[in-house]
Amino acid sequence: MEITCRSLWTLLHGMGFGALYLLACSGALVELYRRYAPNTATPLAPGDDRFLKIYLVAMSVLAWLTVLTGAYLIYPWYRAIAPAGTTDLSAFPQMLLKSNPATSGWHSIGMEWKEHVAWLVPISITMAAAVVIRYGHDLRNHPQLRAAVLSFTLISFFAAAIAGFFGAMLVKHAPVEGGRVFQLIHGE
Amino acid sequence: MNEQPADCPANAAVLPNGSGAAAILAAGIGAFMVALLAILADKFAFIKNLFVFYKPTGPLSGVTTAAILIWLVAWFILDLRWRRRTVALRRVNTLAFVLLGLSLLLTFPPVADLF
Numbered sequence: 114m115e116i117t118c119r120s121l122w123t124l125l126h127g128m129g130f131g132a133l134y135l136l137a138c139s140g141a142l143v144e145l146y147r148r149y150a151p152n153t154a155t156p157l158a159p160g161d162d163r164f165l166k167i168y169l170v171a172m173s174v175l176a177w178l179t180v181l182t183g184a185y186l187i188y189p190w191y192r193a194i195a196p197a198g199t200t201d202l203s204a205f206p207q208m209l210l211k212s213n214p215a216t217s218g219w220h221s222i223g224m225e226w227k228e229h230v231a232w233l234v235p236i237s238i239t240m241a242a243a244v245v246i247r248y249g250h251d252l253r254n255h256p257q258l259r260a261a262v263l264s265f266t267l268i269s270f271f272a273a274a275i276a277g278f279f280g281a282m283l284v285k286h287a288p289v290e291g292g293r294v295f296q297l298i299h300g301e
Numbered sequence: 302m303n304e305q306p307a308d309c310p311a312n313a314a315v316l317p318n319g320s321g322a323a324a325i326l327a328a329g330i331g332a333f334m335v336a337l338l339a340i341l342a343d344k345f346a347f348i349k350n351l352f353v354f355y356k357p358t359g360p361l362s363g364v365t366t367a368a369i370l371i372w373l374v375a376w377f378i379l380d381l382r383w384r385r386r387t388v389a390l391r392r393v394n395t396l397a398f399v400l401l402g403l404s405l406l407l408t409f410p411p412v413a414d415l416f
Contacts, residue, residue, distance in 0.1 A: 180365075184358055184361055184362065184365065185355065185357075185358055185362070188357075188358055188361065189357030189358055192357075192359065221410060222410050222411070225410045226408055226409055226410055228361055229335055229336065229339045229361075229364075229408040230405065230408045230409075232332075232335045232365050232368065232369075233332045233335065233401070233405065233408075236328050236331045236332050236335075236369075236372055237328055237332070237401075239328075240324045240325060240327070240328035243324050244321045244324050244325070247316070247320055247321065247324075248316055248321060251315060251316050254315045255315075255316075255318050255321065257318070257390040257391060257394055258318055258321040258322075258325070258390065260394070261321075261325045261390075261394045261397065261398075262321075262325075264398065265325070265328060265397075265401065268401055268405070271405075272405065
């Protein structure tokens with residue numbers, strides 16, 4: 114059982130940073146909705162407030178790590194140009210997808226949407242983190258601010274889900290492979 | 302104004318909403334710039350070449366870097382102007398949501414290809 118270096122980075126980008134972000138979204142949405150609901154009688158402990166702030170900062174870090182590893186590490190491997198005359202395109206995922214009408218849509222719609230829509234995620238969640246850090250429990254006095262933070266967090270979830278879905282489908286049809294090979298476990 | 306929450310003293314100062322409004326509108330602007338610059342880079346070869354900040358990543362590097370810079374500059378300027386003010390948040394939110402909605406729509410390739 115072995116894994117290539119590029120495959121490992123793809124795994125870290127999608128299953129590590131990206132999937133963790135998607136999982137974290139539900140917690141953030143519930144907490145933002147419940148904690149800062151106007152006129153709620155539930156008292157807020159200062160430690161609770163600090164936890165949510167750290168949680169949102171961690172989500173922002175995850176979002177930035179996801180887009181930066183995607184754009185600057187994996188995307189160059191994905192869009193590598195094959196030398197003229199290359200018949201085996203397995204090391205050139207974009208060209209492999211475009212070489213077949215049955216798979217070209219995964220690039221022309223999937224990758225082209227994913228590579229741009231994913232950037233809405235760090236922008237939205239960084240804003241949410243900044244507003245929660247600035248206002249803290251005072252958000253209870255600003256229902257419209259709270260609504261905007263909730264909405265941007267929700268949209269960041271959808272944008273991350275779009276990017277994650279197409280990332281998974283692209284890996285299925287044209288995996289990014291190559292580089293050093295790591296032996297994980299010796300089979301029987 | 303809403304009632305003070307149970308854990309806040311009645312005379313606790315309420316922060317003006319300007320700083321939050323600046324962050325929200327700037328995020329809408331940043332998101333929209335990703336979509337707008339991506340379309341411009343797709344339509345005009347000279348913009349596409351201009352945005353190749355890092356060759357292995359191609360024009361995506363310039364599109365996203367420029368959008369992020371515009372977002373941060375917009376945030377800084379809006380925050381400077383609004384941080385001590387209470388602004389009409391309903392209008393700011395509406396504008397930010399329209400920009401965010403447009404960015405979702407315009408990054409979708411079949412829609413972007415209409416231009």
